[in-house]
Amino acid sequence: MTLSTAALLLVIGAFGYGFLRPEAVTQRGEQPHLPRYQPVAPGQVAILIACRNGATTIAGAVAAARATGAPVYVISDASTDGTAREAAMAGAAVLELTRNVGKPAALHEGYVRFGLGGLYRAVVILDDDVLVAPDFLARALDHLSERVAIVVGHNVTWWPHERRWNPWLAKRAYSYWNYQAVVRRLQSHFNVMNCISGSNSLYRTELLDVLLPQQPPYIVDDTYWVLETHRRGLGRVVYAPRAVAHLQDPTNGRDWYRQNLRWLWGTFQGVIGHRVGRRNTRFDHAYLLLMLHWLLYVAGAPLTLWLLATAGPGLGTGLLFLLAGHAFWVGIAAWRLRRPRLLLFLPVIVLGDQLYRVIMVHALVKAIRQPTVDRCVWDSPARFAVPAGSNA
Structure with a gap:
């Protein structure tokens, strides 16, 4: 058996595990120092959105959030458009800031000014362009066991009919599915999640009381939050595959590149700043394996191109084999997402x-x-207006 064959079998096995056991988050091997939290009822949860110049999308986001049954709070981060007005008309309590402080600082300001830490037991933090399903909160709470501090929602690209041939939305829709079908499910099971969906996750207020007062030193705030949660042993971080949230994603190459660059920049900042891999913990060991995967993934591109370039008469066969492998995986994604195109x-x-x-x-x-x-x-x-309740 060749190394490539063994790697392929491991990938297929990992996918099979994630597919057959989508919600397998057991307590086996639980670290004893993790705190035990109290149960949280649906009426003890609020939704918090920090937004700057989001008048195009905030009304839909608020309407969808209110459909979960939770009260919605919005912080307008020195917006220069009608963000505050649109949010208030949609039914949210609104706090307007006069100075642009950035998302994490705005969230902290709203959390304190609204007194959410004293009024609620958990808070869902959403982005201003996210449409959560009506049962998002119920599905997330299903995973909020006594050891869990963060529940991560399920990302789905908003891919409306009028943008059905947009290649960047197609790529992101596939990327979300691919990552969540394998990596996120496995990481959730073993409590080694290295990144979360900052646009649609549920946090216990005991955790936010600790994390929000700190200014994240990384360009991605949720990277800092999840690393601190693991470092301090503040609780498990789990994935709720049925807590669905539709996200607006880049519709052009420039925005797609810049957004991915920011996300990965924040990821590597976290690796450097938190000195990942230097402690003898399950999380550090898993992260080292993930970084090894990244190394092989990046190195695989030039290696594949070199093999194809030197294939001679076998070039056509090599290309067909490469495309067939991708087609198999994309075909599964098309089936699971119900997007044949x-x-x-x-x-x-x-x-x-x-x-x-x-x-x-x-x-x-x-x-x-x-x-x-x-x-x-x-x-x-760039965002585009989407009415809440539309069929994704």
């Missing part, structure tokens, strides 16, 4: 996969040159 984007997905490796290298260099930031502030991709 995803198969038509196979060339885009393959090319995007190669470009993603370039972004990883770019992000690593950027993190080495700038391992911290003064403020967690960035420009979001």
Whole structure:
């Protein structure tokens, strides 16, 4: 058996495990120092959204959030459009800031000013362009056992009919499915999740009381939160595959590149800043394996191209084999997402996969040159209006 065959079998086995046991988050091997939290009822949860210049999407996000039955609070981070007005008209309690402080600082300000830590036992933090399913809260609470501090929602790309041929939405829809079907499910099971969905996750207020007062030193705030949760032993971080949230994703190449670069830059900042891999814990061991996977993933691109370039008469066969492997996986994604047209984007997905490796290298260099930031502030991709309750 060749090394490549063994790797393929391991990947298939990992997928099979995640597919057959989507909610297997047992207490086996639980670390004894993790705190035991009290149960949380649906009426003890609030939804918090920090937003800057999100007038296009905030009303839909608030309406969808209110459909879960939870009260919604919005912080307008010095918005210069009608964000505050739209949020208030949609039924949210609104706090307007006069100075742009960035998402984590705005969340902390709203959390304190609204008194959420004293009024509720848990808070769902959403982005202003996210439409959660009506049962999002109920599905997330199903996973909030006594050892759990964070419940991560299930990302689904908002891919409306009028944008059905957008290649960047196709690539992101596949990427979300691929990551969550294998890596996130396995990480959740073993409590070694290295990143979370900052746009749609549920946090215990005991955790937010500790994390929100701190200014994250990384460009991605939720990277800091999850690393601190693991480092301090504040509780488990688990994935709720049926707590569905539809996200607006980049619709052009420039925004797609920049968003991925920021996410990966924040990831590598976390690896550097938290000195990941230097402690004898399950989380550190798992993260080292993940980084080894990244190394092989990036190195695999030039190696594959070299093998194809030197294949001679076998070039056509090699290309067909490469495409067949991708087509098999994309076909499963198309079936699970109920998006048959995803198969038509196979060339885009393959090319995007190669470009993603370039972004990883770019992000690593950027993190080495700038391992911290003064403020967690960035420009979001262009948004488009989506009415709440629309069929995704």
